Amino acid sequence: MLENQDLKKGLKIATIGGGSSYTPEFVEGIIKRYKELPVRELWLVDVEAGKEKLEIVGNLAKRMVEKAGVPIDIHLTLNRREALRNADFVTTQLRVGLLAARAKDERIPLSHGFMGQETNGAGGLFKGLRTIPVILDIANEMQELCPNAWLINFTNPxxxxxEALARYSKHRKFLGLCNVPIGMENGVASILSIDKSRVRIDFAGLNHMVYGFNIWIDGxxxxxxxxxxxxxxxxSINMKNITAMEWDAEFIKSFKLMPCPYHKYYYKTKDMLKDELEKFAKGKTRAEEVIETEKELFELYKDTNLKEKPKQLEKRGGAYYSDAACNLISSIYNDKGDLQVVNTFNNGTVKDFPDEYIIEVTAKITKDGPIPYKFINEFPIQIKGLISQIKQFEILGAEAAVEGSYEKALLAMVTNPLIANDFEGHRLLDEMLEAHKEYLPNFYK
Structure with missing residues (x-):
């Protein structure tokens, strides 16, 4: 916890990508935790292309704070360095290239007959290639302007x-966060018709490839x-951005683990691809659905009578991300020692990976960071191979993004199990590099 004099001053949080439609949920999370998380300044940062959305969301945030009667100053800025200076926590929820880039990430692979998804397969690779250099720039600025601040990233992938932060950033206080584990715990609570606070699952794996091992009800x-x-x-346990499909009962009995919704792309590939191609043939991808949802949300946000997070925000696949971020920040600040699921260093948690690899795992959250909860020694045989393959994909993608390496980008593309085709993967890579040229300066020096 901060020293008394800092406590009186209150906390400064900078949110990069502050014009996101998720921001009202983050503001709500800060407001409801104000007694344990005394935020004095919230800086919402965006780029010129997001200026209009930043102003709309920022004004709603100001109305929410005013209605709640808490002394939080909301600052809106396009000056990232100003926002980062002396910050205590920094959250990143940015989308390089905005939703237009996401639409390309989905449409181009589908036009080649491959899965079109923003965080898996070819789409996930290119979102990483665009995002990683920007996140590393932010981390470098943090090392200069707020070296003691924690970076909480929930930008996908x-x-x-x-993994890129672990390999290339001098700033070492960072965590990755995902809403999938929370969604799975909420889903179990719904199946059992109990309050979600009574459910906890031990998770281990990788981001969007995390598995539920032990399920605890009331301890x-x-x-x-x-x-x-x-x-x-x-x-019934699913995400808003993934088509709901039933798992084969015998497979789950044999599997003996709870898969996450994103596993459908790997264990039900044929069915998921068929579903996506049918939607694509009708001219609709998830990106277009999100664009429509965002238009509706921002029309709501403009209403000066709106002073709270609208229910419609839950239509977004990333619902509960922001609340999870607030929970994580509070646990670090208050040194709670509670268990949450984060992306952090393996540090001997599972012997399959070196200590410096990033895994997604249940961890004890302290003021000094997470301590992974060691409930397994290694990944079970039924998941070991796939997890290793996706980790290989993540590492190659991170290296390609930083080095601007065509060779490593090609290896990442072809070794991903949702592509696994050298000739077509090569052509797909070339087309997507050209389509995203504006946001890939490391490849076009």
């Missing part, structure tokens, strides 16, 4: 981005009992 291990109910209701 969070696993690849956090008791109820894994088998819950898994039996899950088999009957597997379609």
């Amino acid at each position: 969070a696993g690849m981005v956090t 008791e291990n109820k894994t088998q009992e819950v898994m039996n109910k899950y088999i009957e209701n597997s379609q």
Whole structure:
């Protein structure tokens, strides 16, 4: 916790990508935790292209704070360095190239007959290639302007981005965060018709490739009992951005772990690709759906009578990200020692990976950072190979992004199990490099 004099001053939080539609949820999270998390300044930062959205969201944030009666100053700026100076926490929720880039990430792979998804496969690779240099610039500025601040990243692909921070950033206080584990715990609570506070799952794996191992209800291990109910209701645990599909009961019984919704891309590839191609043929991808949802949300945000987070925000696939970020910040600040799921260094947690590799795992959250909760020694045989392959993809993607390496980008593309085709992967890489040329300066020096 901060010293008394800093406590009186209050905390400064800088949110990069402050014009995001998720920001009202983040503001709500800060407001409801104000007694334990005394934020004095919230700086919302964006780029020139996001200026209009920043002003709309920022004005809503000011109305929310005023209604709550808490002394939080909301600052809106395009000057990132000003926002970072002396910050205590920095959150990143940016989208390089905005939603137009996401649409390309989905449409171009689908035009080649491959999965079009913003964080998996070719789309995930290119979101990483665009995002990693920007995140590393932010981390470098933090080392100069707020060296003691924690960077909480929930920009996707969070696993690849956090891996890049681990390999290339001098700023060492960073964590990756995802809303998938929270969504899975909420889903279990819904299946059991109980309050979500009674559910906790031990998670381990990688971002968007995390598995549920032990399921605790009121502190008791109820894994088998819950898994039996899950088999009957597997379609109900899902994300807004993923088509709901039922898992094969015999597969789940044999698997003995709870897969996350994103695993459908790997264990139900044929069905998921068929679904995406059918939507693509009708001229609709998830990106277009999100663009429509965002238009609706920002029309709501403009209403000067709106002084709270609208319910419609939950239509977004990333709902609960921001609340998870507030929870994580509070636990670090207050040295709570509670268990949360983060992307952090392996540090001997599983012997499959070196200490310096990033994994997504349940961890004890302290003022000095996370301590992974060691409930397994190694990944079980049924998931070991796939996890290793995706880690290889993340590392190659991170190296390609920093070095501007065509060769490593090609290796990342072709070794991803959702591509796994050298000739077509090569052509797909070339087309996507050209389509995103504006946001890939390391490849076009």
